Amino acid sequence: MPGTRISPAQDLAPSPSPLERRRSPPTxxxxxxxxxxGLKxxxxxELPELEPLPPETNPDIRIQVGDLTGRLEDAVVSTPWLQCNNKNCQFLIERVARYRSEQGRCIRIDRRLSLAGGSTVDEGDVRLYLLGSALGALIHQRHWLPLHISAVQTPAGVWGFAGDSGAxxxxxxxxxxxxxxxxxxSDDVGVIKPxxxxxxxxxxxxxxxxxKDTLERLGIDRAGLVRDLTRKEKFHLNRHRGFTRKSEPLKALVMLERGLDNEQASIKEIEGVEAFRIxxxxxxxxxxxxxxxxxxxxMQVGSGLAQRIRVYRYRRPWSLERVEENLKPLTQLLHDGAGHVR
Incomplete structure (x- = not known):
């Protein structure tokens, strides 16, 4: 989900403009x-970030464009930028769009803008919040478990990597x-169906x-890449050839931690309550x-997942110059096939 967390302090405007300029969609x-x-x-x-499908007579969800009321009816949570009841939620990204996720089946987008003098919004910005916060809310409405992780198909199966922003x-x-x-x-979000x-x-x-520094270290040309909306030194590699389309069992979840510059990298298996917390x-x-x-x-579905996978804590210095050295404890474990680290 292209990675936007709902946060009144960071990601959403604190209040909508009282005036909106209508831009009528086609009839x-x-x-x-x-x-x-796993959704059709x-x-x-148009969503160029996603894999296309042939026409589908019975899709799992629909994304529709049209006008929405200023506030969600019967809201239990209600602020100028966000309203929720027990089945639906609606939020406003000022100068972009208003979004409503409904009962795990539909996302509605209102393209009326609070911009002045004929300005336009980049379509990528509209899709960013659609595929991030709006789709994330819909997945929770379906009672699934979206995880904020990157995941890789390793020799030991699919392993996921979690951690704070910048980890x-x-x-x-x-x-x-x-x-x-x-x-x-997956990068940013992967979904488990409990x-x-x-x-x-x-x-x-x-x-x-x-x-930018990672791209340079890996020898990836930035020409033609899309800059991140909020972080100018970060770039998006859309429809990247390095991905697999397969859905496979998650074997392990690794919490990434940043160690001291002179610290030796280490990985340790975690069990019980601490695994659940991770x-x-x-x-x-x-x-x-x-x-x-x-x-x-x-808590029940989180505890169930913690018991069905291995959970690790991987601590290493944060240095692109020493990545290979710091990866040795992790890659050795992967090549050994998910062995036992205590």
């Missing part, structure tokens, strides 16, 4: 068909692909987001997970 908008996170999508908005999730996934030839399963017998990880859009800390948009699932159910 009839045709549907295009895509897939991501019929969309009135190196995307960098690690890109390095493993470009240096070792391992396919990327009702399935195995913890299958369903990949998101085939897009890597890498910092799984829960990797949840994407946790506030909406609680809203649409309830705390008890969310």
């Amino acid at each position: 009839t908008l045709s549907y295009r068909y895509y897939t991501t996170y 999508i019929a969309s009135q908005l 190196g999730k995307s960098t690690l996934a890109a390095w493993m692909h470009y240096r070792y030839g391992w396919k990327v399963v 009702e399935e017998s195995l913890p299958i990880l369903y990949p998101g859009p085939p897009r890597l987001k890498l910092w 799984v829960m800390s990797a949840l994407y948009l946790p506030e909406w997970g609680q809203r649409f699932n309830g705390p008890a159910r969310l």
Whole structure:
């Protein structure tokens, strides 16, 4: 989901403009068909970041463009920028669009803008919040588990990497692909369906987001790449060839931690309550997970996942010059086939 967390302090405007300029959509908008996170999508908005599908008579969700009311009716949570009830949520990104995710089945987008004098909004900005926060809310409405991770198809199966912003999730996934030839399963968000017998990880859009210094270190030309909306030194590699389309069981989740410059890299398996905490800390948009699932159910599915996969804590110095050296404990474990590290 192309990675935007809902945060009133950072990602969303604190209040909408009282005036909106209407930009009427065509009377009839045709549907295009895509897939991501194991969903079949019929969309009135073109989504070049996603894998296309043939026309689908029974899509899982629909994305529709049209006018929305200023506020969501019967909202339990209500602010100028966000309203939620027990089944739906609506939020405003000022100068971009208003979005409504409904009952895990539909996302509506209102393209009326609060811009002056004929300005236009980049379509990529509209899609950014659609494929991030709006789709993330819809996944929670379906009672699935979206994880804020990068995941790689390693010799030991699919491993996911979690951590705070800047922990190196995307960098690690890109390095493993470009240096070792391992396919990327997902970057930013992957989805688990708790009702399935195995913890299958369903990949998101085939897009890597890498910092300028990582691109240079890997020898990737920045020409033609899309700059990140909020971080000018970060670039998007859309429809990246390094991704696999397969959905496979998640074997392990690794929490990335930044060590001291002179510290030796180490990896340790975590069990019990701490493993559960790591799984829960990797949840994407946790506030909406609680809203649409309830705390008890969310804890239940998080605990169930922690018991079905291995959980590790991987601590290493953050240095692009020493990546290979710092990766040795992790790659040795992967080549040994998910062995036992205590």
